[in-house]
Amino acid sequence: MMTPLPKPPEGPPGPVAPGPAASRRIPEATVIRLPVYQRILEELVRSGTTTVSSELLASLARVNAAKVRKDLSLLGSFGTRGAGYDAAFLVEQIDRALGLDRDWPVVIVGIGNLGRALANSQGFSARGFRVVALFDTDSHVVGERVGALAVRHLDELADVAAQDRPTIGVVATPAGAAQDVADRLVGVGIRSLLNFAPRVLTVPGDVLLRYVDLSIELQVMSFYQARLATSASAPPGEATVEEGDGGVTDPARADMPMIRSVGLTSKGS
Amino acid sequence: MMTPLPKPPEGPPGPVAPGPAASRRIPEATVIRLPVYQRILEELVRSGTTTVSSELLASLARVNAAKVRKDLSLLGSFGTRGAGYDAAFLVEQIDRALGLDRDWPVVIVGIGNLGRALANSQGFSARGFRVVALFDTDSHVVGERVGALAVRHLDELADVAAQDRPTIGVVATPAGAAQDVADRLVGVGIRSLLNFAPRVLTVPGDVLLRYVDLSIELQVMSFYQARLATSASAPPGEATVEEGDGGVTDPARADMPMIRSVGLTSKGS
DNA sequence: TCGTGTGAACCATTTCACAGCT
DNA sequence: AGCTGTGAAATGGTTCACACGA
Structure with missing residues (x-):
């Protein structure tokens, strides 16, 4: 993991142009993943990485690479075909998309x-x-x-x-x-x-x-742990694990469902 | 809200039978909502409520009532038609489903x-x-x-x-x-x-x-806040708000998308 | 009559698969 | 040759609408 990466592509326009972005409609599911990518990208940048592929980002975020590409393409075409994404530039763009370029x-x-x-x-x-x-x-x-x-x-x-x-x-x-x-x-x-x-x-x-409920993740963990414990002794029906193809080739295979947490937004009285 | 409620129905079997539950396959999305219902139900029980309708629970959790019914029906048929659910009993059942009846x-x-x-x-x-x-x-x-x-x-x-x-x-x-x-x-x-x-x-x-990332919700909030701020001055295209029908009748209408948070589960190296 | 439980329609998201750029 | 960007297919989740039981 964390292989030496090729040359950093020259980013788009100048600095943060007020320009075209912040336009496309970003689905909720993507909005939730952006901060996750953010954190990973920041870590990569700190550790000296300049270019990331959707594949690498996906495996660190434990999601499918196509999902990463689709998510990022909603913000604009920031990747370089054949090379990948410029990590630092991506961080900036996600910041913009999340409104983190404001105060x-x-x-x-x-x-x-x-x-x-x-x-x-x-x-x-x-x-x-x-x-x-x-x-x-x-x-x-x-x-x-x-x-x-x-x-x-x-x-x-x-x-x-x-x-x-x-x-x-x-x-x-x-x-x-x-x-x-x-x-x-x-x-x-x-x-x-x-x-x-x-x-x-x-x-x-x-x-x-x-x-934000600090214990929701704990409860979700309890759920899966309980399933594991149960299905460990009782094979009938197989509970959680999907039809693993055995190949460890694709790091984004669905092992244990990926869970968000917490939740309920509100607006009314 | 919180109207006087009818009689509490007599629950199923005896105490926590080792029995039939914990069987149906519970979708991820439901697993995430169960702790939310839990918290609300506990609050209701503490305040003396004995029976809840899917409607009430839904409006407190800010989700659609049909969703609540579907979620709960995955755990078993715990409701009483015409009356609702026994709150305390539901808490117990959700505990079981989440594996919180163990240690x-x-x-x-x-x-x-x-x-x-x-x-x-x-x-x-x-x-x-x-x-x-x-x-x-x-x-x-x-x-x-x-x-x-x-x-x-x-x-x-x-x-x-x-x-x-x-x-x-x-x-x-x-x-x-x-x-x-x-x-x-x-x-x-x-x-x-x-x-x-x-x-x-x-x-x-x-x-x-x-x-668990304490700031993900903050970032998601930033996203929606930014959209609001932007679309407030620039009507073209209308950003986030859906085609509100204007009726305040249904408390579960989609005002601002409902967001989970945090994320990424993992299993591999 | 009221509210649950649930098939069926609908909608969103994910994944595939590949064309297109570097 | 490699990796992005994206239609189109597949999947999963939500909502509707109504039959059924209390």
Whole structure:
């Protein structure tokens, strides 16, 4: 794996032209995979790779190579036939497609362990996202420094909203506080909420709401593990594993279904 | 919402019979939604609800009611025509389907903020899962108590493996340590890994590997937010919103596509 | 009458297979 | 010769619509 790669092709136009991209309709399934490709590409770039083939990217992402090509071709024709894709350029293009070439000020409410983890996480402070404020209501926490920011009291939310115009609010509070926090965030004009609290929230119809459940993957894992355990002793019917052709040639064969996680978006009350 | 409901129907057989369930083939998409229903049902049960209709459950999960019925019917015929489903009973059945009626000992490696959050999280210590050990290599952290457990040094992994036979290993370390930790976990016989570290891992073919990326949802949110922002000023072509029929009657209409997150399962090297 | 359970129609996504560029 | 980009076929998932049972 990670073979020496050929020459990096000369990319399209100049820098990030405001141009033609961001146009085609990108299917949901693709949108979900783009961040996955992103992460892999970033790692490849960091490790010095300049050119990637759909085959390599696919095997690292554990998907079919044709899928990778189709996904990427939705963003434009960025590959070089016969050679592959320029990794760094691809990262840039995916950034654009995901809207990560803009600035999304984020506030995080609930600075417990999870809130801190999020505040310090790569993904939350990297390209596109900028954590502008951390809030809590616990007086033991308010005032504390986390990374470069001091935790503020949630009552200051309105000030921050007026100042920094955050577009995304992250709810990382205990379940009991989540709805109230969501109401406050919506109250100051934030129209995108990412909820980590284990609670179903109600928001106005024009608010984009997404949930992240840290244990869903664990539960999905339990499901497949249970199937394996069961089918191990009882062959009748064969449960999960598909008709493996035995050949290890194609790394993208369907071993165990590939699972997304989490979910339910919301818009209504 | 949440109207007074009729009488709870008398459930099937006795207690959790080893019986007939766990048989039908459950599609991946359904497996992902089951934990979502679970959480909602648990909340409903806690708030005193005894019976739920597919309609109510669907609107809380923001999916189509037919989908809920189809999903649930895959587990068996648990509903009562004309009445709905017994909420508590459903929770039990979904538990069974997900394999949460068994015991899955879990170890968490990397007791930073994320590891602590996971160790303390509902989902990780509730039904099915049992965190049996926390590991780190930082001498400042080793020995510290987190919840009911003391953090142990990763070198003690083999002892714990022999003693508690953990089936799931959670990697919550920094990216740089992730591969080594994964190797160690696999080395002591753990065949299911849940990786929170931002790093693509390589494991033997018979190991079930799943990734959770806390920022994927954020990125997906960025995508839709960007589309909204763009299409707000430029009507040509209309970007994301489907042909809304205007009627607010059906709560499950497709406003903004519903997104899962995260991803890529793995099995190979 | 109401709400489940489910065949059948519909729609989205995946995969194949190959033409076309480098 | 190699690898992308993409129609077309195959698959899988969703939604409809209605028969059936409580």
